[in-house]
Amino acid sequence: MAANKSILFLPGDGIGPEAMTQVRRVIEWMGRERSVSFDLDEDLVGGAAIDAHGVPLADATMEKALNVDAVLLGAVGGPKWDDLPFEKKPERGLLRLRKEMELYANLRPALCFEALVSASSLKPEIVSGLDIMIVRELTGGVYFGEPRGIEELPDGQRRGINTQVYTTNEIRRVGDVAFDLARKRSGHVTSSEKANVMESGVLWRQEITKLHQEKHSDIKLDHMYADNAGMQLVRNPKQFDVIVTDNLFGDMLSDVAAMLTGSLGMLPSASLGDVDANGRRKALYEPVHGSAPDIAGQDKANPLATLLSYAMALRYTFDLAEEADLVEQAVQNVLDSGIRTPDIMAEGTKAVSTSAMGDAVLAELDRLNG
Secondary structure, three states: OOOOOOEEEEEEEHHHHHHHHHHHHHHHHHHHHHHOEEEEEEOOOOOHHHHOOOOOOOOHHHHHOOOOOOOEEEEEEOOOOOOOOOOHHOOHHHHHHHHOOOOOHHHHHHHHOHHHHHOOOHHHHHHHOOOOEEEEEEEOHOOOOOOOOEEEEEOOOOEEEEOOOOHHHHHHHHHHHHHHHHOOOOEEEEEEOOOOOHHHHOOOHHHHHHHHHHHOOOOOEEEEEHHHHHHHHHHOOHHOOEEEEOOOHHHHOOOOHHHHHOOHHHHHHEHHHHHHHOOOOOEEEEOOOOOOOOOOOOOOOOHHHHHHHHHHHHHEEEOOHHHHHHHHHHHHHHHHHHHHHHHHHOOOOEOHHHHHHHHHHHHHHHHHHH
């Protein structure tokens, strides 16, 4: 593999830098043992960028993100910046990345590792073997729609306004991603909206149905109202393969699915844009968990979600499925051996630090690589 494949590291705040350190170690291992190398750059986002530049994402950093093959982000935010105005909060840096990179498809796998089945709040038989992919539309909908804001009414009351809005193109392009993923999985897409009460939901259902008929009729498609989808995720989650949904409902449903697996600290994500004329698809990879400021700097953080996000980058950006499988299998084997960070401890397992978890993954990579 050519060494000019590029990754921008944005470790961010809280436990982000600690987890990203372990990813660097695995990337270095890949270069030594598998001849898979990258041009790496690192910059600031979130609170760290606010402290250094006064903004949650500097223009120069944004420019870097637009010109690399993949961005790997740690986490943003923390109580230090809670009192800042909304538009200057650390999270706005992440939203700017998503918007300006046009990362419209967020991929959130909910995979229950067998070693962590007992950590789920649901019965083992409900979550054992769980493997769902939620595809969330990421740059439209109520989070970005206009008009928005808070206004004063003539009678002295205040009114908050957010607008749910979608276009045909926004729906079809995220639908294409979902159908293409299902084709490589179990061949089943569930589209989720609220067509019973929302016009945007009616349009969503119509466009997904039309797209299915035109291009993806080999894939099984069904529709489900978002509130029912939330209930079904808890009742019988293994009925799903790929769920495609809008920004708001995807935000909620993916968090429900995440907790089925037993730990938010175990889950990666990918955010993808369109393929450009050069064949490059802008992409950002990040763990689902937050910055966990209460344990930052204590070598207690779980780095596995960030490592698995790197594995997603290997798979979806760099077309290195074998190397992605290797990282994912190493994580699986380490968990099977009973090694745990504090967030996923269980009876009979061994508590280790962030760096020791990195040691264990590297040792397992060595063993698997022969």
